[in-house]
Amino acid sequence: MYSTLRDGPPPRPSEAASDQSRPARRPAGLAVAPVVLMLGLTSMLTDLSTEMVTAVLPLYLVLSLGFSPLQVGVVNGLYQGVTALVRLAGGVASDRFGRHRDVAAAGYALSVLSRFALLVPGGSAAVVSGSIVTDRVGKGIRTAPRDALLSLAATENGLGVAFGVHRAMDTFGAMLGPVAAFAVLSTVPGSYRLVFAVSACAGVVGLAVLVFFVDRSPAPEPAGRPGPSAPTGTAAPADMPAQPTMKMSLRDMMLAVTDRRLRRILVAGCVLALATIGDAFIYLRMQRTLEITPTMFPLLAAGTSGMYLLTSVPLGRLADRIGRARVFLGGFGALLGVYVTLLSPLRGMTALLCCLGFLGLYYAATDGVLSALTSAALPAGARTTGLALVQTGVSLGQLAASAAFGALWTVAGVETALTAAAVLLAVALAIAWSALRRTM
């Protein structure tokens, strides 16, 4: 069996020994910790809530309030910077105080609040924009502590499966959102407010799952890393409070998140993000060359999500078996497959299925797997900060790439832009491979 990435630098012989003893105790399988399922349920309900609103908001704004949605679209770019800041601050805070659950809950609560804002009578553009920004800020705050909780609840060689299960549940909720929204609208026609109320209700239940069924502080790390090593495999005494073994000084946290292994992941993640052009462009290109009418746009997203849903768990498991870095790089190989398909003379159904299949695989092999890869390279006490750092780096990289690709498309045309993106991605894959090589 191929050894997967281990927690925390540097690997110690004692851990290697415990690694070997683990498969016997917990055979690789789909069994995941109850906390993972609870976090999955929270995300599922929250995504259901978010996508219910996303599905009907444009209709509500244009048909009910008579707005030009462009006025809402404008604010979209503004929150990205804010999100990056709160994400990092939230990460440091949850690690420092050992309060991952509470920081995540604050993020989920903000999103629930944003739904209630839509219920305020006399909806205006300011309220709607405020609601969208609040929701995004909430998402920025909660992602890293939630991923840290997931990683702390999973066995070291079950990280990939745990993230896979979580992302599958999350995607399932997102796919269910529009169905639920239009089910409500067909029950009471024209009642967008009832859709928002049901969405808020789903959000409240999701938040309640987190608050009532996920412990406030994650269970302690068994090996007591990175402090003096405790005898491996010994469980912490049941009456011992969780925090003392978890918390790290700010200096140790800084050391942990600037450690060479995390730096390598950060470099790989950011370089690859810089070669990611964004789905909007992929769908636009598909629409233009594959002669797909925009009415099929929702189906494209559904196809991609469906593939993501189906392959998330198997790819997580594969990542645990053959190495997370390999599956992660493989995912970007699938993205390269999308670019190549778009540049190829392939047309019609074949091209469409290739694109959607590759795109779904790309998500399934990179989103949760990157968090698993990052978690494994971080000591428990600096996990949220490290995850927040990598996630922020990746999202800023994607933002820059999307802007640059749009500009290149305008100046040089779509073929040139796509070719450049494909070449850039190939180069990025080579750089990422050499950065992650030693961890494979």
Place this chain on the structure above:
Amino acid sequence: MTASTRSSARSTVPRSNRWRRRAAFAVVVLCAVALTIGYGISLAHRSSPVAAQAASPRPIDLTSLLRTPVVVFRSSERGPSYGEVSVAKLNDLTAPRVVTNLQCDRVDMVATVGLCLAASPGIYTSYKAFTFSADMQVRHGFNIVGIPSRARLSPDGRLAAVTTFVSGHSYASAGFSTATTLYDVSAGREIGNLESFTVTRDGKEIHPTDANFWGVTFDHDDDRLYATLSTGGQTYLVVGSIRTRTLRTLTTNVECPSLSPDGTRIAFKKRAQGSLVQWRLTVLDLATMRETPLAETRSVDDQAAWFDQNTVAYGLPRTSDQDSVINDVWGVAADGSGTPRVLVAQAWSPAFVQTGISG
């Protein structure tokens, strides 16, 4: 972390505590669901008494009404007529209006023909555009994509322009884009999307990928048109020719132009400086390119319609309405003087047909 640690962590929670958590969770879920259902019932009830009131239309002969000067609009009156194309006498706007059975989100009408845009929300929301005859019967349907936003006919009804909003999906946070398509009404066919037209800015041809067009208005010659182009964060007033499929920029910061009946002025919404969501209704004189802000100081997000040579009409949501579904059509002098007044109450998307509708 090992499996044994996790089970020991779990056992730190006493059994009674676990049941307490489950009970608290059940209470929260029950409360949330009960409140949502209660809200749903109250929403359903709130609209029904008004509906009963509105359901007493007085019999008025539509055919004879249409021969007089009329305004055709989308009713925003709560009740069964909500969203239906309605007709009112221009000389007596307070008189009872006639409700047709056409359900539209945006409507325009000239003496000979009408244009309707409608959405049927669903898991797979579909949209349609169709023309209708002077006796309010559906004539010809066009396929449209995206949420209906603006509809405009040429003065003689031979051309039509439709602007829709095509929204992104969950992964693409790129926001919204618009699609503006021209149709030949008499031939019943699509002429093309404005994005396929050649655009020149300051004499130079440009090919922006972020181009969005909206709010077309036609001149009398069935060739010249005006519209808004947005690219690189700037909006432009463009003037173009359908025959040559070309457009060129005239000036900046003009949205949703509407050409006056005599073809000399354009009423439009001008984005207020430093604001994303505030527009001032303004009139542009095409001969002098001079702009006159109108006396309406509230933000107007609509493509204006000309009531007559001297009055500009536009829709505004009623702020006192809790659900903000009721709109009124207001009017204000086109020379910047006077004060705004309600022209047609509980109405949206007005089309003023001074000649009456003849078919």
